[in-house]
Amino acid sequence: MINQHYLDMLGHKSVIRELSEYATARGKEIGYENVFDYSLGNPSVPTPEDFTAAAKNLLDTMDPVQLHGYSPSLGLPDVKEKLAASLARRFSIPYTPELIFPTSGCAGAIAHALRAVTEPGQDVLVFAPFFPEYGPYIGETGARMRIVPAKYPDFQINFDALEEMLNENTAAVLINSPNNPSGVVYSEETLTRLAELLSAKSKAFGHHIFLISDEPYREIAFDHKTVPYPASFYQDTLTCYSFSKSLSVPGERIGYVAVNPGCEGADVLVPMLGQISRGIGHNCPSSLIQRAVAEVADETSDLSVYETNRNLLYDTFVELGFTVPRPGGTFYLIPKALEESAEAFCKKAMKYDLIFVPCEGFHAPGYFRVAYCIATEKVKRSLPVIREFVEKEYPNR
Numbered sequence: 001m002i003n004q005h006y007l008d009m010l011g012h013k014s015v016i017r018e019l020s021e022y023a024t025a026r027g028k029e030i031g032y033e034n035v036f037d038y039s040l041g042n043p044s045v046p047t048p049e050d051f052t053a054a055a056k057n058l059l060d061t062m063d064p065v066q067l068h069g070y071s072p073s074l075g076l077p078d079v080k081e082k083l084a085a086s087l088a089r090r091f092s093i094p095y096t097p098e099l100i101f102p103t104s105g106c107a108g109a110i111a112h113a114l115r116a117v118t119e120p121g122q123d124v125l126v127f128a129p130f131f132p133e134y135g136p137y138i139g140e141t142g143a144r145m146r147i148v149p150a151k152y153p154d155f156q157i158n159f160d161a162l163e164e165m166l167n168e169n170t171a172a173v174l175i176n177s178p179n180n181p182s183g184v185v186y187s188e189e190t191l192t193r194l195a196e197l198l199s200a201k202s203k204a205f206g207h208h209i210f211l212i213s214d215e216p217y218r219e220i221a222f223d224h225k226t227v228p229y230p231a232s233f234y235q236d237t238l239t240c241y242s243f244s245k246s247l248s249v250p251g252e253r254i255g256y257v258a259v260n261p262g263c264e265g266a267d268v269l270v271p272m273l274g275q276i277s278r279g280i281g282h283n284c285p286s287s288l289i290q291r292a293v294a295e296v297a298d299e300t301s302d303l304s305v306y307e308t309n310r311n312l313l314y315d316t317f318v319e320l321g322f323t324v325p326r327p328g329g330t331f332y333l334i335p336k337a338l339e340e341s342a343e344a345f346c347k348k349a350m351k352y353d354l355i356f357v358p359c360e361g362f363h364a365p366g367y368f369r370v371a372y373c374i375a376t377e378k379v380k381r382s383l384p385v386i387r388e389f390v391e392k393e394y395p396n397r
């Protein structure tokens with residue numbers, strides 16, 4: 001008999017995928033250059049030449065039997081060494097190779113981290129708005145996802161709601177800064193307050209509440225700022241990282257879990273993650289790609305285009321009268337729609353070949369996401385179209 005649960009999941013199609021498919025089909029009719037497709041979060045800049053050179057060099061110079069052989073189940077030791085050294089240097093936390101676990105992107109990192117620090121039936125708290133895949137990531141572990149409502153208008157943490165929702169059943173809290181979809185970066189003040197609250201509640205409930213920090217956008221920071229690193233604020237942190245966006249290699253599926261050396265169970269968590277891989281059959285990312293990213297661990301693609309695009313779009317939306325939190329990073333922003341239903345708003349935008357994503361699925365109803373990982377030239381061409389759409393459809397806004 002086929003499994004009913006997964007069969008039922010087929011009924012929940014991703015709105016983002018549907019919109020992106022529409023944009024592709026529309027592009028076939030009118031030319032894709034005329035469709036302003038702000039739907040997908042796919043990096044639009046090439047990977048650094050050094051990454052390509054590192055991969056080529058490995059292929060050219062390493063013994064193929066060794067290069068393409070199985071990676072140990074906890075990752076390649078020299079790769080873990082390089083990643084730990086890079087993190088230790090950058091964030092002044094004494095990471096060692098034993099605390100690093102290479103994974104298939106952030107998705108793999110989160111799936112492993114969640115299983116390591118929850119029991120089925122326990123709660124994992126997430127903060128609206130959030131990446132819709134958190135639903136299945138958490139649901140499939142048997143833990144229960146509970147949503148802390150958003151704090152408007154700055155999209156920092158709603159501490160009143162969080163405090164009320166933390167209880168004996170809370171195993172972990174999952175954060176994402178810089179945030180998909182809002183682009184908002186948690187301030188040092190927010191992270192300090194979060195750490196204080198989690199420490200106090202851990203003490204009160206007699207167990208450590210873990211922080212799982214989802215950080216695929218860590219390197220995409222604007223205004224000459226660096227993103228505050230959550231593990232520097234709270235010891236019981238599992239950092240989930242991905243090179244998908246920083247090196248523009250989402251298809252290579254590479255990331256890691258970094259266990260804070262001060263975390264409860266720091267000595268056993270990475271070996272446990274190896275055991276989790278056995279259960280979910282999702283073990284050891286490609287050994288070639290592990291080695292290639294380790295060679296360029298401190299590099300990124302040229303990410304400056306995202307800030308240029310942020311400036312153009314943010315200024316335009318503000319000028320047109322939208323309420324919009326100012327993104328401190330990522331390649332997303334979420335203006336508030338000019339009518340109650342963001343879905344209706346986005347449908348009207350489609351008449352102008354503007355493809356925006358309504359944020360109901362991100363638990364920010366009434367907002368819409370603009371993924372500006374597209375060429376700046378196209379962003380510029382879209383601005384008069386956005387203006388025309390707003391002025392014609394919402395003359396009395």
Ligand SMILES: Cc1ncc(COP(=O)(O)O)c(C=O)c1O
Binds near residue numbers: 107108242
């Ligand atoms: C917030 C967030 N978390 C996790 C992921 C998954 O990252 P990866 O593609 O590296 O698995 C994404 C991907 O877009 C994301 O936006």
